Amino acid sequence: MKQRYTIYVLFLLSLFVSISTSAQIKGVITDSLTNEPLMYITVQYEGKGVGGISNANGEYQVENRKGWDELTFSAIGYITKKVKLKPGTRTLNVKLQPDDILLSEVVVKPKKEKYSRKNNPAVEFMKKVIENKKALKLEENDYYQYQKYEKMKMSLNDVTPDKMEKGIYKKFSFFKDQVEVSPKTSKMILPISIKETASKTIFRKNPKSEKTIIEGMNSTGIEEFFNTGDMLGTILTDVFSDINIYDDDIRLLQRRFVSPIGRGAISFYKYYLMDTLMVDKQECVHLTFVPQNPQDFGFTGHLYVVKDSTYAVKKCTMNLPKKTGVNFVENLDVVQQFEQLPDGNWVLTDDDMTVELHFVKGIQGLEVQR
Structure with missing residues (x-):
């Protein structure tokens, strides 16, 4: 098995590394x-x-x-x-x-349209969001610390009744009692590993220092799959990197994705004003966004921005377009929610990610929730 993992790692590295x-x-x-x-x-x-x-x-x-x-x-x-x-x-x-070219919308509108950034109220609104984002970044503070609880759950994906009558499922009939429905994809999944971690992060701006202290850890199931020394562990480490939408770029699987509120987002995404609605008792402007080109490394999703002078993001949902073609990733969904502290700072309070992974045709895929 170790020899096989070594081959997998070398294969994975060959996908991402080029020498010139x-x-x-x-x-x-x-x-x-x-x-x-x-x-x-x-x-x-x-x-x-x-x-x-x-x-x-x-x-x-x-x-x-x-x-x-x-x-x-x-x-x-x-x-x-x-x-x-x-x-x-x-x-x-x-x-x-x-x-100015004619584009077909892949998420928001079903028919062809001529999208223009000029005199577009959604674009003008997003310019203000981007202009104000620096003041909302937690890293602008001299010091901060926060505690985090993280749960990562890995499951065999798309476990159909037909599959349950074959192979290892048939041999171990008790697996049937462990099958559940994924709340994200509605597919049948078989959990095989759960890992929980409690940690504290301490940050200092100048001189810059950031330290994360693990305060507790618990794991059940096939926990060794999460070790970063094997192929799957390497992929999980890359996929489940922390996502900060206030950064200009988001790094996933050795790729650079444009944040929906990044400095270059206006020229990269198309934005649409949808409605004004309440999110956790705060009035927010709801916008949708989609890459100009669905094959570019960008997200499709929704932004809920507080309707006041802060232009703070209250909630953000992002998914990876299927045509992006990121290695091993069939589907990726992210939901983040933010809250304002009494001192005025906006902080990330909930960060949920679900990824469907598929490595080789004919081999059972995985769903991983964080």
Whole structure:
């Protein structure tokens, strides 16, 4: 089994790690009209499987290999640009021209529409949310500490009655008594492991220091699957990283996802104002969001923003579009809720995540709840 796990780990690493000894081409991508740097622009050699994405400052970096003489710069909302490379090119700055295009909505609206950020009340509202987010980040305080209780439950997924009559299920008939319905997916699941952890985190801003102290731990079932030394443990560690929507980027499975309230979110997502409603006795503005391109690394979901001058997020739900194509992940759902403390700080109080994992065709998948 250990040898098999070693092979799995090496295989997993091969999916995420690329080694390059080639020269690099660097540059900055800007908007041709505003001259503002553009983030999350895809830069690639078409058909080569090699490329990169621009950062928050519009900067990018890609390999320069012999015989590869054309780079493609593309993003939803901008005209794709192909640039021929001259021998010895090391710096290449590019301007992209905005393009109003027709898109089909995948979540909010069932028909085609022409989405525009100009004079869009949802966009104007989200600009204010993003402008005010820094003041709401807990890390802006000089000190803080909090206690956290976490429960992670792993189950065999989609355990149908037909499967219960075959293989190991038939041999151990008592499994039938353990099967339950997942509250998130409504599928039949068989719990195999539960791990509970109580911890305390202490933070200091300057000099920066963050320490987490484990105060208690309890586990039942096949707990060793959660160890980070095996394939599944590695994946769980990446999938269940802490998500902070107040960050510009969210890291999951070695990927960079754009936060719905990140600095580059306005150009990455489409937003829609839905309604004004009460959430825990607070009046909130309800918005939905979806990536401009469903294949980009972004979320679809809902934001509930307090209707006052703070523009604080009261509740956020996010799910991963199926077309995103993240390795092993069939479905991912996140629900976060926030509360305001008496001193005015907004803090995360509930953070629920459900992930459906599938590794190899024909092998039982997993559902993991945190």
